[in-house]
Amino acid sequence: MGKxxxxxxxxxxxxxxxxxxxRKEKPSSMDVTMPDLSTEEMxxxxxxxxxxxxxxxxxxxxxxxxxxxxxxx
Numbered sequence: 001m002g003k004x005x006x007x008x009x010x011x012x013x014x015x016x017x018x019x020x021x022x023r024k025e026k027p028s029s030m031d032v033t034m035p036d037l038s039t040e041e042m043x044x045x046x047x048x049x050x051x052x053x054x055x056x057x058x059x060x061x062x063x064x065x066x067x068x069x070x071x072x073x
Contacts, residue, residue, distance in 0.1 A: 037045065
């Protein structure tokens with residue numbers, strides 16, 4: 001049977017060639033660093049974290065009144 005010649009170059013579509021300049025290489029790994037905070041911003045962050053932790057610690061989902069009554073019976 002007939003073999004295809006490997007010497008032929010691939011035909012590049014005109015559309016791909018036109019828009020190839022808009023392609024950007026994407027980094028393989030993300031570098032996530034937190035920005036440096038001023039002392040005032042650090043205090044505000046600490047205060048916010050404390051208030052959130054306090055809320056999560058002391059805020060409990062109250063059972064519905066009908067459930068309380070069932071438990072008493």
